[in-house]
Amino acid sequence: MIDDELVQLLSPEGQRVDQGDYQSTLSGDEIFGLYRDMVIIRRICNEGTSLQRQGQLALWAPIQGQEAAQIGAGRALGPTDFTFPTYREHGIAWCRGIPPVDWFRLFRAVSNGGWDPQHYRHSVPTVVLGNQALNAVGYAMGVQRDGADEAVVAFFGDGASSQGDVLESFVWAASFNCPVVFFLQNNQWAISEPSSLQAKIPLYHRAEGFGFPGVRVDGNDVLAVYEVTKRALENARAGAGPTLIEAFTYRMGAHTTSDDPTRYRVDAEVEVWKHRDPVERVKSLLVHEYKVKKTALNDVTAEAEAMALQVREDVLAMDRPDPITMFDHAYAAAHPLIDEGRREMIEMGISGGSH
Amino acid sequence: MATTTMTMAKALNEGLRRSLEKNKKVLLMGEDIGKLGGVFRITDGLQKDFGEDRVIDAPLAESAIVGTAVGLAIRGYRTIVEIQFDGFVYPAFDQIVSQVAKLHKRSDGVYNMGLVIRLPFQGGIGAIEHHSESPEPYFAQTAGLRVVSCSNANDAYWMIQQSIEHDDPIIFCEPMSRYWEKGEVDLENPAQGLFEAAVRREGRDVTVVGYGASVKTILRAAETAETEGVSIEVIDVRSLAPLDLDTIVRSVEKTGRLVAVQESPHSASVGSDIVSQVSERCFYSLQAPGLQVSGYHVPYPPTRLEDDYRPTVDRILDAVDRSMGF
Numbered sequence: 001m002i003d004d005e006l007v008q009l010l011s012p013e014g015q016r017v018d019q020g021d022y023q024s025t026l027s028g029d030e031i032f033g034l035y036r037d038m039v040i041i042r043r044i045c046n047e048g049t050s051l052q053r054q055g056q057l058a059l060w061a062p063i064q065g066q067e068a069a070q071i072g073a074g075r076a077l078g079p080t081d082f083t084f085p086t087y088r089e090h091g092i093a094w095c096r097g098i099p100p101v102d103w104f105r106l107f108r109a110v111s112n113g114g115w116d117p118q119h120y121r122h123s124v125p126t127v128v129l130g131n132q133a134l135n136a137v138g139y140a141m142g143v144q145r146d147g148a149d150e151a152v153v154a155f156f157g158d159g160a161s162s163q164g165d166v167l168e169s170f171v172w173a174a175s176f177n178c179p180v181v182f183f184l185q186n187n188q189w190a191i192s193e194p195s196s197l198q199a200k201i202p203l204y205h206r207a208e209g210f211g212f213p214g215v216r217v218d219g220n221d222v223l224a225v226y227e228v229t230k231r232a233l234e235n236a237r238a239g240a241g242p243t244l245i246e247a248f249t250y251r252m253g254a255h256t257t258s259d260d261p262t263r264y265r266v267d268a269e270v271e272v273w274k275h276r277d278p279v280e281r282v283k284s285l286l287v288h289e290y291k292v293k294k295t296a297l298n299d300v301t302a303e304a305e306a307m308a309l310q311v312r313e314d315v316l317a318m319d320r321p322d323p324i325t326m327f328d329h330a331y332a333a334a335h336p337l338i339d340e341g342r343r344e345m346i347e348m349g350i351s352g353g354s355h
Numbered sequence: 356m357a358t359t360t361m362t363m364a365k366a367l368n369e370g371l372r373r374s375l376e377k378n379k380k381v382l383l384m385g386e387d388i389g390k391l392g393g394v395f396r397i398t399d400g401l402q403k404d405f406g407e408d409r410v411i412d413a414p415l416a417e418s419a420i421v422g423t424a425v426g427l428a429i430r431g432y433r434t435i436v437e438i439q440f441d442g443f444v445y446p447a448f449d450q451i452v453s454q455v456a457k458l459h460k461r462s463d464g465v466y467n468m469g470l471v472i473r474l475p476f477q478g479g480i481g482a483i484e485h486h487s488e489s490p491e492p493y494f495a496q497t498a499g500l501r502v503v504s505c506s507n508a509n510d511a512y513w514m515i516q517q518s519i520e521h522d523d524p525i526i527f528c529e530p531m532s533r534y535w536e537k538g539e540v541d542l543e544n545p546a547q548g549l550f551e552a553a554v555r556r557e558g559r560d561v562t563v564v565g566y567g568a569s570v571k572t573i574l575r576a577a578e579t580a581e582t583e584g585v586s587i588e589v590i591d592v593r594s595l596a597p598l599d600l601d602t603i604v605r606s607v608e609k610t611g612r613l614v615a616v617q618e619s620p621h622s623a624s625v626g627s628d629i630v631s632q633v634s635e636r637c638f639y640s641l642q643a644p645g646l647q648v649s650g651y652h653v654p655y656p657p658t659r660l661e662d663d664y665r666p667t668v669d670r671i672l673d674a675v676d677r678s679m680g681f
Contacts, residue, residue, distance in 0.1 A: 084426075113461040123429070124461045128453045134419050135454060138426020145382075145408055145432070165449070168419035175414055329464035330498060332522035336597045337498075 005202070006248060007228055008218040012276040014284025022227045028290040034075060034222045035282045036300045038067040041091045042279060043304035044100050047311055048090075048107065052257040056315060058109040061088045065220070065252035068278030069185050071095065072225025073153070073247070076233060080121065082139055083153045084132040087125040092155065096122040100307065101314035108318050130156060130163030133182065137169045140178035140236075151236035152180045159190025161206070162198045170210040170244070179236035181229065182207075182244045185219060187251035192264040207244035219249030220278040250276070324351035358541050364534040366508040367397045369542075370515035371435065375405050381519060382427065384411040384420055385437030385473075394439055395475060395534055417447040424470050425454045434470050435519060441476040442485030448493070455524045456499030468499075469522045471515070476504075477568045477618045478665055479532030481658045487531075488655050489619035494526040495596035496623070501550070502595040504528035506570035508538035509546060510553075510593065517549040528595070530568035552599035554606065558588035561675050562606040564629060565616035566592040569666055573616055576671040585675060595625045603629060604636050611642035612678045616666045621649035643681035646674045 008017045009024050016024075026034070041063065048060040063070060070091025077083065077095065085092055093103050098115045105114035106125055113124035126132035136154035143150045160166055161184060173180050186203055188195050195203070207214030217228040225247055232243035250273040254261050286292040324345055327338050345351045361369070374381050383398055383405075389412035392399030402410035413420045417438060424434040438444045444451075451472065459468045478487030495502045501523050505511040511529070518525040547553060555570060556577050565573045570591045577587035588606050592598065607613050613633050615626035630645035648666040656664050 111463075112457070113463055116465050117429075117462050118465050124458070126454075128449065131422065131450060131454050134422025134450065135426040135429065137419075138423030138428075139430045140426070141423060142427045142430025142432050146430070164416075164446075165418055165422060168414075168416040168422070171414050171416065172419050172423060329460045329462075331501075332459055332464070332467065332469070335501075335523075336600070 006216050006218050007224050008221050009223040009227065010221045010281055010285060012220070012281055014281040014288065016285075016289075019224070022224065022231070024223045024227060026223060026226065028286070031223070031282065031290070032286060032292060032296075034071055034226070035279070035286060036303070037071040037075070037091070037094065038222065038279045038282065039300050040304040040307055041067055041071065041094050043308045044311055045090055047308040048104065049253070049257060051312065051315055052107070057104065057107045057257075060107050060257045061255070062253040062257075063088055063090055065250045065273065065278070066185055066187055067091060068222035068282075069219035069225055069247035069249045072222040073183050073229045076226050076229035077153070078151070078233065078237075080148070080150045081153065081233060082121045082123070082150065083155065084123045084136040084139070085125055085155045086129070086132065086157065086160070087127050088157075089125070089155050093122060096120045098122060100311045101318070104311065104315050105318065108315060110318055110321055129160040130165035132156070133160075133166045133169035134172070137172045137178050137180055140173070140180040141176060143179055144176070149237050150179065151233040152178075153183050153233075154180060155183050155185070157184065157190065158186040158188065158195040158198050158203060159193065161203055170207070173242040174211040177239070177241040179239070180242045181232045181236055182242065183229065184244060184246045185249055186246050187249050189251055189255065189261070189265065191255045191259060202246065204244055204246035212242045212244065214244040214246065216246045216248055219247030220276045220281070222278060222282055322351050357543055358539045360537050361508055361540055362535050362537050363505070363508045363511045363529075364395060364397055366512035366538075366540050367515055367529065368399055368401070369540075370512045371398065371401060372404070374435070374516050374519045375401065375409060378433065378519075380432050382409050382411060382432055382434045383437070384413050384424060384434055386413055386415055386420070386439050388412060388437050393437055395531065397473075398437065417443055418450050421447040421450040421455060421472065425450060425458065425468070428468050428470050429458075429466050433519060435473060436470070437473045439475070440486045441474060441488040441490055444472075444474055444490055451494070451500070451526075452497055456497050459523070460499060467522055468524045471518045471525050471527050473527045473529060475531045476528045477530045477532065478655065478658065478661045479568055481661070483658070484655070487658060487661065489617065489650065491526065491528050491595055492619055492624045495625050495628070500524055500526055500596065502526040502528065503549060503593060504530070504567040504595060505593070506530065506533065506567055506591050508536070509540045512540045512542075513545040514549055514593070517545065521549060528567060532568045533571065550594040550597060550599060552593050552602040553591045554588065554602065555591050556587065556589040558586040558610065560586045560610055561612040561614060561678055562588045562590060562603070562610045563614045563616060563671065563675065564590040564592050564603060565666075566595060566625070567618075569616045569618065572666060572668060573671060576668045576675070579668060580672060580675060585679060587675065592625070592629070598629060598632065600632055600636065603633060607633050607637045608640045611640055613641070613645040614648060614671065614674045614678055615645065616648045616671060618650045618665050620652040621647040622652060624649065643678045646678055648674045
C-alpha cells in the first residue's frame with residue numbers, strides 16, 4: 001500500500017486486499033477480460049512508439065503504466081455515458097469501441113480528431129490542457145436538462161489539475177450538482193514537473209474544498225479502479241453529484257516521443273514502480289486464484305501481437321489527405337473565405353477539387 | 356408593416372424572448388442575468404418567465420461560461436452567453452479560440468457549435484477601465500468564428516434571433532452606448548440577412564463604413580458634410596466576419612473613395628481588412644487611398660479622455676476632406 005487512504009483491492013503481488021468500503025464484483029471471466037484489454041492496449045501503444053521512431057508518426061503519447069487506470073475506468077462506463085478525453089486516453093478509446101487505427105489519425109497528423117464522437121460517445125482529443133473539463137460539465141448540464149440517466153467523465157492529469165479551467169469546472173459541477181466524474185490520472189509527472197509542483201496536498205483532497213467527494217484509488221489496480229469508477233458513475237446518474245477520482249499511477253515511459261525523461265527523473269523511482277506493474281498483478285491473480293492456463297495467457301499475447309501488426313499496416317496505409325479537405329467543416333454554413341480558398345487551391349492545381 | 360418603437364436594449368430582450376419561446380433547446384447563461392436581468396437589463400424578466408434551468412445565473416468565471424456552453428452545444432443545446440463587459444471576455448479567449456472555433460472542424464462536422472457570445476463593446480459610457488474596449492478584431496481574425504454587430508433596435512431584434520438560429524458560433528457585439536436609443540422595430544419581417552452590410556444613407560462622393568456605435572457618428576458626419584456640399588454614402592458593416600464585400604465594393608465603385616471607421620486601433624483590424632480588400636477589388640475605381648479613422652494605438656484611456664480617443668464627427672470629416680483632396 002502506498003498510503004492508507006488509497007483504495008486498493010489487489011496488491012502489487014496480486015494478492016486480494018480487504019478494503020472495507022469497496023469489494024470487487026467481477027467474475028474470473030471478467031477479470032480475464034480486463035487482463036486481455038490491458039495486454040492489447042500496452043502492445044498497441046508500444047507499436048505507436050515504434051512507428052514514431054521509424055518516422056511514421058509525428059508524435060506518440062504512450063500510456064505504459066496507466067493501463068489499469070484507463071481500462072478500469074473505461075470498463076466501468078455505461079453504454080450511454082459520455083467521455084471527454086485528453087490525447088493520452090487510448091485505453092478509454094479502446095473500451096468505447098473505437099477502432100485502434102482511428103486513435104492514430106491525430107498522431108499521423110492527417111486529422112485533428114479521428115472518429116465520430118457522437119457515435120462512440122467519446123469526444124475528440126483535447127490537446128489544450130483542461131479545456132475538456134468545462135466541456136464535460138456543460139454536457140452534464142445538458143444531461144440534467146434532458147432528465148437522462150447518464151453520467152459524463154472528464155479525463156485529465158496531474159499537470160492539468162493546475163489549470164483554471166479544471167478548477168472552474170469543479171466550481172460549476174458543485175454549484176449545479178452535475179452528473180460528472182472527474183477522472184484524474186496522477187502519473188506523477190507533467191513532462192518534467194513532478195506532481196508535488198502542482199499540489200502541496202494529495203490532489204483528491206481538493207474536491208472537499210469545492211464541496212464534493214474525492215477518492216484516491218490505486219491506479220495500477222484495475223479491480224479497484226473499476227469499482228471506484230462504477231460507484232462514482234452510479235452516484236452521478238442517481239443525482240448525487242460529482243466525484244473526483246485520483247488514480248494514483250505512474251507514467252513508465254516518456255511524456256511523448258519528443259520527451260527524454262532521463263533528464264529529470266532517477267532510475268530508482270522507475271524501478272520502484274516496475275514492481276507495481278498493473279498487468280503483472282492481474283496475471284498473478286488469474287494464475288493463482290483462477291488457475292488460468294499459460295496457453296490462455298499466450299493466446300492473449302498472440303492476439304495483441306496480431307492487432308499491433310494490423311495497426312501498423314493500417315497506419316502505413318493512411319495517406320496524406322487531399323489538401324482541399326482542409327476547407328471541409330471549417331464552418332457549418334457557406335462562407336465566402338472558404339469558397340475563395342477552395343477556388344484558389346483548384347486554380348493553382350493543388351487539388352483536383354473533388355469536394 | 357407592424358412596427359413598434361423601443362430601445363435597442365428592449366429589442367434585444369424581445370429577440371431573446373422570442374428565441375426562448377420558439378426553441379426549447381435555447382438557453383441563456385451569464386453573470387447576473389437572472390433576477391437582476393443583467394447589468395444592462397438585456398435579460399430583464401426572462402428568468403421569471405422561462406425558469407432558472409433555461410436562464411442560468413452563472414458563477415463568476417468567463418472561461419466556464421463559454422466552456423460549458425460548448426458542452427451544452429455538444430449535447431444539442433443552443434446557448435446564448437452574456438459576457439458582462441468587453442474587457443472581461445479574455446478569460447474565455449482560450450475556450451473561444453481553442454474549442455468554440457475548432458470543434459466543428461475537429462469532429463469532422465459532427466458537433467454543431469451553434470452558440471452565441473453576446474459581447475457589450477465599444478466606449479462612450481464613461482466607465483472605468485476594461486468596460487469600453489473593442490476586442491472584435493481578435494475574433495474576426497479567428498477561422499471558425501463569425502462576428503456581427505448591431506447598430507440600431509431593429510437590427511438588434513432580428514440579428515440576435517438570426518444568430519441563435521445559425522449553425523456556426525457567433526460573437527455578437529452590442530454597442531453599449533446605444534442600448535438606450537429608441538428605434539422602429541418591425542416585428543414581422545427581418546430587414547435583411549445576418550451577414551449583409553446595409554447602406555444607411557446614399558451618397559455620391561465618399562463611402563464611409565463603420566459598425567456598432569460608429570454608425571450613428573458617421574451619419575451625423577454625413578449630415579454636416581452635406582451642408583458643405585460633400586455627399587457621403589454610409590454603410591453599416593453589420594457582419595465583421597465574414598465581410599459583405601459586395602455591398603461595400605458596389606458603393607466604392609460608385610464614389611471612388613473609402614473611409615473606414617472603428618473604435619479599435621487600426622492595426623490588424625476590421626477597418627484595415629476592409630481597406631485592403633477594397634483596394635484589391637476597386638483599384639481602377641479608386642480616386643484616393645482608403646483611409647481609416649480609429650482609436651489610437653494605446654490602451655483605452657481613462658474615460659474623461661475617451662471623446663478624444665473614439666472617432667468623432669470632426670475626425671471623420673477630416674478624413675473625408677483628406678480623401679477628397681487626393
